[in-house]
Every structure is written in C-alpha cells, then in structure tokens.
Amino acid sequence: MGVREEAGRDAVTAITPDGWPRGIGYAHATSARGRVVSVAGQIGWDPQTGEWAADDLPGQTAQALRNIASILEAAGCGVRDVVRLTWFVLDRDAYVTARREIGDAYRAVFGRHYPAMSVVVVAALIESHALVEIEATAVVPE
Numbered sequence: 001m002g003v004r005e006e007a008g009r010d011a012v013t014a015i016t017p018d019g020w021p022r023g024i025g026y027a028h029a030t031s032a033r034g035r036v037v038s039v040a041g042q043i044g045w046d047p048q049t050g051e052w053a054a055d056d057l058p059g060q061t062a063q064a065l066r067n068i069a070s071i072l073e074a075a076g077c078g079v080r081d082v083v084r085l086t087w088f089v090l091d092r093d094a095y096v097t098a099r100r101e102i103g104d105a106y107r108a109v110f111g112r113h114y115p116a117m118s119v120v121v122v123a124a125l126i127e128s129h130a131l132v133e134i135e136a137t138a139v140v141p142e
Contacts, residue, residue, distance in 0.1 A: 025114055027115055037140060038136075039136040043063075043132065044061065045129075057091075057101075058104075062109070065110065068134060075140070084116045085115055087120065087132060089119060090121070
C-alpha cells in the first residue's frame with residue numbers, strides 16, 4: 001500500500017495511506033524534522049491565577065489549548081509545529097455532544113492545523129475539577 005503525503009506550508013506533513021479518506025479534524029499520521037518539544041497534560045485553568053476558565057467541557061478545552069499555545073510560544077515555536085495531541089476526557093457522551101463547540105474552541109487556537117490526535121476516555125484526572133487534559137508534541141523545524 002502506498003502512502004499519500006499532504007505537504008503543508010510548515011514543517012509538519014500529514015500522511016494518509018492511499019485509498020484512505022482524509023481524517024476529519026485530525027491527521028492519520030504526521031512527520032517532521034527538528035527539535036522536539038513535549039508539552040505535559042494541560043487542563044482548563046489559568047496557570048497564573050489557578051482559576052478555572054469554565055465548568056463545562058468546551059470552556060475547559062479552550063483554556064487547555066490556550067495553555068498549550070503559551071507553552072509552545074515560550075519554547076520558540078507555535079501550534080503549527082504540533083505533530084500530535086492526546087486528549088483525556090472524563091465523559092465520552094459529553095465530548096460527543098459538545099463536539100461542535102469543542103471544534104470551535106480548537107480552531108480559535110489551532111486554526112485549520114490538524115495533527116495526529118487521539119481522544120481517550122478515562123475514569124478520573126488528578127485535578128478533580130478537570131474535565132479534559134491535553135498533551136502535545138511539537139517539532140520545531142531545523
């Protein structure tokens with residue numbers, strides 16, 4: 001089976017095997033070269049104040065994504081350098097129900113950059129108020 005690469009404007013390239021449909025809101029795989037930046041799981045609070053951005057999943061997602069963007073900026077890169085996101089959510093049904101609002105929050109931070117992604121439903125997160133936690137891996141171009 002061949003592989004179709006979808007070269008973007010940036011160093012990150014989405015990969016789709018021949019005959020597969022393009023992922024909706026994610027890439028099946030990505031490739032990149034450069035310095036790796038690993039971002040620990042981010043949750044929906046403001047790290048400077050410790051205040052929660054919201055009590056709902058879309059609001060917490062938006063803040064977690066903004067936190068990722070801030071960390072990437074501090075590392076000298078940006079969201080366009082992200083090659084992978086892993087989402088941990090408490091409630092599958094809440095995620096599916098809020099998918100449109102979560103997508104809006106995602107695009108507000110990441111635009112139309114869709115790296116490889118996984119969403120994992122978990123029994124609990126360390127922070128008891130957290131509804132979502134998101135990890136990121138970025139590759140800064142050489």
